[in-house]
Amino acid sequence: MALAVFEAIVRRTTLAAEAGTGTGKTLAYLVPALLAGGKLLISAGTKTLQDQIFEKDLPAVCAALGVAPDVAILKGRQNYVCRLRLDRTVDAGMLGSLEEVRALQHIVRFARLSPGGDRAELAEVPEGSSIWPAVTSTRDNCLGAECEHFENCFVVRARRRALAADIVVVNHHLLMADMALREETDSELLPNADVVIVDEAHHLTRIAADFFGQGWSLQQFAELGADVLRVGMQAARDGAAWPDLVRAMDTAGREVRLCLSQSGVAQRARVAYDRVARDAAVPGSVAALDAALAALQAAVVQNQGRDAELDLLAPRMVRLRDLLAPWHQRPAAAVDGSADVVQWVSTTAHGAQFHSTPLSCADAFARARDEREQAWILTSATLTTQQRFEPFLLDLGLPGATAVRWESPFDYARQALLYLPSPMPNPQAEDFGELVAEAAWPVVQASRGRAFVLCSTLRAVGRVAQRLRELMEASHDPLPLLVQGDANRRTMLEEFRRLGNAVLVGSVSFWEGIDVRGDALSVVVIDKLPFAPPDDPLVAARIRQLQSQGRNAFRDYQLPHAVTLLRQGVGRLIRGDADRGVLMILDERLLSRSYGSAILASLPPFARTRSQDQARAFVAAGAR
Numbered sequence: 001m002a003l004a005v006f007e008a009i010v011r012r013t014t015l016a017a018e019a020g021t022g023t024g025k026t027l028a029y030l031v032p033a034l035l036a037g038g039k040l041l042i043s044a045g046t047k048t049l050q051d052q053i054f055e056k057d058l059p060a061v062c063a064a065l066g067v068a069p070d071v072a073i074l075k076g077r078q079n080y081v082c083r084l085r086l087d088r089t090v091d092a093g094m095l096g097s098l099e100e101v102r103a104l105q106h107i108v109r110f111a112r113l114s115p116g117g118d119r120a121e122l123a124e125v126p127e128g129s130s131i132w133p134a135v136t137s138t139r140d141n142c143l144g145a146e147c148e149h150f151e152n153c154f155v156v157r158a159r160r161r162a163l164a165a166d167i168v169v170v171n172h173h174l175l176m177a178d179m180a181l182r183e184e185t186d187s188e189l190l191p192n193a194d195v196v197i198v199d200e201a202h203h204l205t206r207i208a209a210d211f212f213g214q215g216w217s218l219q220q221f222a223e224l225g226a227d228v229l230r231v232g233m234q235a236a237r238d239g240a241a242w243p244d245l246v247r248a249m250d251t252a253g254r255e256v257r258l259c260l261s262q263s264g265v266a267q268r269a270r271v272a273y274d275r276v277a278r279d280a281a282v283p284g285s286v287a288a289l290d291a292a293l294a295a296l297q298a299a300v301v302q303n304q305g306r307d308a309e310l311d312l313l314a315p316r317m318v319r320l321r322d323l324l325a326p327w328h329q330r331p332a333a334a335v336d337g338s339a340d341v342v343q344w345v346s347t348t349a350h351g352a353q354f355h356s357t358p359l360s361c362a363d364a365f366a367r368a369r370d371e372r373e374q375a376w377i378l379t380s381a382t383l384t385t386q387q388r389f390e391p392f393l394l395d396l397g398l399p400g401a402t403a404v405r406w407e408s409p410f411d412y413a414r415q416a417l418l419y420l421p422s423p424m425p426n427p428q429a430e431d432f433g434e435l436v437a438e439a440a441w442p443v444v445q446a447s448r449g450r451a452f453v454l455c456s457t458l459r460a461v462g463r464v465a466q467r468l469r470e471l472m473e474a475s476h477d478p479l480p481l482l483v484q485g486d487a488n489r490r491t492m493l494e495e496f497r498r499l500g501n502a503v504l505v506g507s508v509s510f511w512e513g514i515d516v517r518g519d520a521l522s523v524v525v526i527d528k529l530p531f532a533p534p535d536d537p538l539v540a541a542r543i544r545q546l547q548s549q550g551r552n553a554f555r556d557y558q559l560p561h562a563v564t565l566l567r568q569g570v571g572r573l574i575r576g577d578a579d580r581g582v583l584m585i586l587d588e589r590l591l592s593r594s595y596g597s598a599i600l601a602s603l604p605p606f607a608r609t610r611s612q613d614q615a616r617a618f619v620a621a622g623a624r
């Protein structure tokens with residue numbers, strides 16, 4: 001792999017490299033890239049991997065090669081404390097809770113002492129804390145060169161460091177933000193590199209769709225309202241009835257959320273906009289929100305010139321109103337699959353986000369590839385379906401790229417067992433969740449926990465967990481049970497590792513980016529094959545689009561995505577030569593449908609059994 005990477009670098013071509021778990025792919029791209037020299041951009045799929053490459057892998061390889069390039073890490077601006085917004089938040093003193101007051105005290109101290117201002121270094125304030133939007137910046141609210149903290153700004157300093165460095169480690173969000181910015185404005189966020197290495201490249205298209213799309217959220221309105229109130233009252237108290245105007249906008253925002261509920265949109269749902277906007281209530285409520293924003297905008301314009309931060313609010317409002325405009329009307333439903341952008345809505349408990357997402361980013365990638373004299377290395381443990389790269393390369397508009405696979409060095413036939421119980425629980429059964437728990441429990445018990453049970457829906461998570469609890473009680477064999485939703489994901493994973501005999505029940509999405517090494521994880525149970533739900537607005541629109549192009553949507557889209565997710569999950573089980581584990585899949589389609597064999601052929605060559613006794617014996621051998 002190192003030789004192939006080196007050749008792509010020298011020739012400035014694109015290489016898609018699938019490297020099975022344990023190959024040492026990070027070394028295989030870092031060594032040739034460091035030896036080749038030049039400006040290097042490395043993008044990781046997650047911030048965890050980004051930190052690992054910057055803090056561990058790069059220093060180790062540099063030391064081994066005896067080279068000392070200038071290396072920098074760069075994250076999105078929302079990862080760094082904004083000194084100006086921090087000052088303003090402290091001055092305004094309008095925090096919502098005691099927790100926020102405490103968090104703010106930590107952040108003030110952190111901003112004084114930290115050299116880089118990266119919020120990930122401040123463990124005392126959780127990632128999801130509501131204080132963060134008030135003390136970090138966005139492109140919209142940053143004052144840029146007019147800011148009094150410009151020279152000392154964490155974001156500015158991090159970007160300058162990155163521009164000057166030989167090697168910059170970024171994540172896909174930043175890489176895609178840069179590509180989208182270059183498409184839109186001809187300006188750039190990241191330095192021009194000779195070589196771009198994309199690790200965990202299987203995440204790229206999903207993240208790209210967010211950046212090449214557009215959208216707005218009710219949260220953005222809430223944040224804008226809070227900013228207007230704070231800045232208006234501080235800098236132009238006599239300029240307008242700020243509290244009344246902001247209150248009117250808040251009420252209009254709540255009305256949008258209410259209309260969505262009345263149109264049948266549940267909490268935490270994803271729905272096509274043409275469905276919710278069938279009657280006029282939702283578009284009408286968006287128009288009313290726009291009117292409230294327009295009133296606020298007029299007040300801001302009237303006070304123009306009184307304060308730099310206040311002046312910055314007007315263009316931010318113009319941009320937001322532009323984003324809102326297409327949502328005032330009822331959209332025409334593109335049932336023929338001809339639309340290349342899909343309008344859809346996602347909800348949280350009290351919020352909502354409105355998205356316009358392109359169905360393909362292939363053209364944008366192809367253009368970027370054509371325009372730049374760079375080498376691109378795209379790598380991951382899971383790029384292929386049945387050893388074929390086509391779906392991945394077509395999604396990226398790079399059908400002609402060189403593509404090579406390197407198998408994992410692990411002895412899967414000895415180290416892992418695929419257990420397909422006989423009989424399988426009936427997926428249509430009312431009590432499917434309970435049946436999954438009953439099928440899994442004998443193996444989980446033999447393994448003394450150390451198990452993930454991954455369910456296709458959140459509803460199933462609750463039912464499986466409840467039945468497992470009952471089974472543990474009935475057999476007087478309590479094992480620690482961690483259930484998705486009880487705590488945040490990071491805390492749950494730390495608990496899982498620490499306990500060493502826990503059972504974690506979560507949804508399939510839970511396993512993305514999880515790394516539990518060694519004995520702590522020995523059983524992975526999957527209730528259903530992870531096909532994306534066909535009624536999801538993005539999935540449904542993509543299927544329609546591919547069908548309209550005469551392509552087979554199942555073969556080219558649904559199957560490859562399910563296989564990637566499944567392979568990612570499977571890859572969590574065996575991380576080293578000494579690991580052993582059982583993968584248990586409770587979906588009879590694996591055996592009864594023709595595509596089942598395609599999925600099995602895409603998995604590592606596990607030994608296979610239908611015998612519960614064999615599965616129990618296999619995991620019991622590794623249990624303490």
Ligand code: SF4
Pocket residue numbers: 082083084085137141142143144145147148149150153154155156
């Ligand atoms: S330049 Fe922008 S990000 Fe930096 S402190 Fe000022 S407002 Fe905040």
